Amino acid sequence: MAGRTKNPGQSVSRRLLAVLDSFDVAHPALTLTEIARRSGLPVSTARRLITELREWGGLERLDDGRYRIGMRLWTIGTLAPQQRGLRAAALPYMHDLYQATQENIQLTVLDGTSALCIEKISSARAVPTLTQIGGRLPLHATGVGKAILAFSGPELLAEVAAAGLPRMTPNTITRPGVLAAALAEVRATGVAYSFEEMTLGAVSVAAPILRLDGSVRAALGIVAHSRAAVDRLAPAVRTAALGIARSVG
Amino acid sequence: MAGRTKNPGQSVSRRLLAVLDSFDVAHPALTLTEIARRSGLPVSTARRLITELREWGGLERLDDGRYRIGMRLWTIGTLAPQQRGLRAAALPYMHDLYQATQENIQLTVLDGTSALCIEKISSARAVPTLTQIGGRLPLHATGVGKAILAFSGPELLAEVAAAGLPRMTPNTITRPGVLAAALAEVRATGVAYSFEEMTLGAVSVAAPILRLDGSVRAALGIVAHSRAAVDRLAPAVRTAALGIARSVG
DNA sequence: GAGATCGTTTCCACTGGGCGGCAGTTCCGG
DNA sequence: CCGGAACTGCCGCCCAGTGGAAACGATCTC
Numbered sequence: 283m284a285g286r287t288k289n290p291g292q293s294v295s296r297r298l299l300a301v302l303d304s305f306d307v308a309h310p311a312l313t314l315t316e317i318a319r320r321s322g323l324p325v326s327t328a329r330r331l332i333t334e335l336r337e338w339g340g341l342e343r344l345d346d347g348r349y350r351i352g353m354r355l356w357t358i359g360t361l362a363p364q365q366r367g368l369r370a371a372a373l374p375y376m377h378d379l380y381q382a383t384q385e386n387i388q389l390t391v392l393d394g395t396s397a398l399c400i401e402k403i404s405s406a407r408a409v410p411t412l413t414q415i416g417g418r419l420p421l422h423a424t425g426v427g428k429a430i431l432a433f434s435g436p437e438l439l440a441e442v443a444a445a446g447l448p449r450m451t452p453n454t455i456t457r458p459g460v461l462a463a464a465l466a467e468v469r470a471t472g473v474a475y476s477f478e479e480m481t482l483g484a485v486s487v488a489a490p491i492l493r494l495d496g497s498v499r500a501a502l503g504i505v506a507h508s509r510a511a512v513d514r515l516a517p518a519v520r521t522a523a524l525g526i527a528r529s530v531g
Numbered sequence: 532m533a534g535r536t537k538n539p540g541q542s543v544s545r546r547l548l549a550v551l552d553s554f555d556v557a558h559p560a561l562t563l564t565e566i567a568r569r570s571g572l573p574v575s576t577a578r579r580l581i582t583e584l585r586e587w588g589g590l591e592r593l594d595d596g597r598y599r600i601g602m603r604l605w606t607i608g609t610l611a612p613q614q615r616g617l618r619a620a621a622l623p624y625m626h627d628l629y630q631a632t633q634e635n636i637q638l639t640v641l642d643g644t645s646a647l648c649i650e651k652i653s654s655a656r657a658v659p660t661l662t663q664i665g666g667r668l669p670l671h672a673t674g675v676g677k678a679i680l681a682f683s684g685p686e687l688l689a690e691v692a693a694a695g696l697p698r699m700t701p702n703t704i705t706r707p708g709v710l711a712a713a714l715a716e717v718r719a720t721g722v723a724y725s726f727e728e729m730t731l732g733a734v735s736v737a738a739p740i741l742r743l744d745g746s747v748r749a750a751l752g753i754v755a756h757s758r759a760a761v762d763r764l765a766p767a768v769r770t771a772a773l774g775i776a777r778s779v780g
Numbered sequence: 781g782a783g784a785t786c787g788t789t790t791c792c793a794c795t796g797g798g799c800g801g802c803a804g805t806t807c808c809g810g
Numbered sequence: 811c812c813g814g815a816a817c818t819g820c821c822g823c824c825c826a827g828t829g830g831a832a833a834c835g836a837t838c839t840c
Contacts, residue, residue, distance in 0.1 A: 286794070287828055293797070294543035294827070295583040302607050310610050315787055324829045329789075334544035347788080351610040353642055356649075358551050359608025360665030361559050361600040370664075373652060377626040393602055400605075403622060415619075416609030535823070536799055542826070543798070564816055573800045578818080596807095596817085782840090789834075797827085806817070 288324065297323055301331050302340070307417045311348040364391060365400040368500055371529035375522040376403050379504065382518055386411050386505040390419060390426040392434065395442050397427045397501065409484050409507040420480070422447045422461055423454050425488030428474035429501035432465040433490045439465065454479045473516045478508055487512040489523035491530070502526060537573065546572055550580045551589070556666040560597040613640060614649040617749055620778035624771040625652050628753065631767055635660050635754040639668060639675040641683065644691050646676045646750065658733050658756040669729070671696045671710055672703050674737030677723035678750035681714040682739045688714065703728045722765045727757055736761040738772035740779070751775065
């Protein structure tokens with residue numbers, strides 16, 4: 283179709299989806315020029331595609347000229363079944379856990395080689411966390427991440443280790459052997475901890491939500507201030523995780 | 532670009548988005564042929580576009596050959612800000628309301644000429660409802676819909692009436708004048724009711740969640756069995772709605 | 781107030797990605 | 811076993827898409 287294309291072989295679909303990929307939790311609103319840069323498209327190409335997305339309702343334009351994701355995409359996204367039944371089943375348990383602990387509660391699933399947060403309950407008085415719904419957490423440095431990693435196949439650990447274990451804080455585990463040993467303990471105890479390994483000032487305890495065949499479906503975690511005795515929260519998060527596993531079926 | 536196209540002028544983007552539009556809460560998984568039918572595309576065209584969406588992660592294929600929405604779209608959809616802050620602020624109040632009433636709790640926003648459900652809390656012992664997150668509810672027949680309609684501009688009522696007020700049950704209001712009078716009462720009392728107007732056996736009470744300028748941001752509703760005295764639930768849903776309005780800011 | 785810079789909008793000559801029918805294959809139900 | 815439906819792979823043709831350039835608008839600095 284194109285008279286002269288910078289990327290021969292790149293389809294219109296890919297370009298359109300590249301526009302959508304420009305947005306993330308750190309960049310929920312972007313100008314035309316920012317979208318062009320982040321998607322690797324010329325400005326005029328990005329503009330045509332943005333116009334099509336706007337007409338459909340996938341993007342909307344703010345008064346200051348920036349664009350953001352529209353509700354049409356949210357609506358379609360809610361149809362993704364991987365999070366649908368799990369979220370519905372988990373919400374009551376998450377609220378129980380929140381009321382019992384008054385700390386941040388997170389529900390995550392494995393997505394590629396990271397933990398994707400699909401639900402979160404927090405409040406102003408709980409320790410601030412950077413996690414947002416739709417955001418990703420590293421598997422090696424978070425409680426929920428380790429809970430997922432511990433009950434996944436060894437290939438996942440190998441893949442994660444091969445990609446490198448970036449240091450998030452001075453306490454982050456960065457050696458594969460040390461991580462493997464930590465995961466063995468998670469399997470033995472049924473809970474995973476992160477002691478200021480992701481964020482200084484925050485500790486977490488998490489339990490896996492397993493399927494009947496023993497594979498990991500999700501992980502439920504509590505994130506508290508580093509002064510908190512998170513080991514005392516372990517029974518509560520394990521109990522809630524087991525309840526969710528039963529509810530999902 | 533195409534050698535021979537059935538719909539000259541229809542862009543690749545539109546076709547791709549039409550594929551996504553094939554899915555809805557009633558049809559979360561579809562075969563190739565079903566997608567082609569529902570999107571109005573030839574099978575081979577639908578197939579190429581589906582392949583592109585699969586490669587990107589927007590669709591995934593089940594073992595039985597059907598396709599469903601992938602988590603990539605859920606992740607991008609969560610970035611839509613219209614629901615983001617509202618849901619986070621509303622969840623604690625919704626759970627309080629759920630615990631106090633043990634009934635279905637729904638949070639909806641206006642989307643076009645219907646109420647879009649963006650959060651829902653229910654349980655097996657509450658009256659079954661057809662509402663699902665991401666699903667739409669008619670404005671004229673539901674409590675949340677009337678709460679939104681009552682505090683929107685008169686153009687919305689005109690638009691909704693012009694499109695027709697379909698009868699959902701024998702109790703549904705189908706005359707614009709009758710609906711307008713009902714909405715005046717909602718404005719006077721601050722709550723909207725649906726007495727088996729959407730579903731036989733279910734009644735609801737809802738309150739609007741207003742912005743500081745008085746415009747309607749969302750509506751919060753309780754759906755109960757028709758034997759329930761929903762008027763007694765009105766103060767609770769109003770209180771929760773006011774709390775949410777304050778939390779959102 | 782003028783010039784520089786950046787972002788946005790519009791235009792259009794050129795062309796290659798997309799079109800969808802068709803033939804072949806696979807699957808399933810009677 | 812057969813027929814119908816669904817799915818897969820292919821490809822000649824052409825028009826939708828490409829992206830650079832020019833113009834315009836907004837903002838900032840001197």
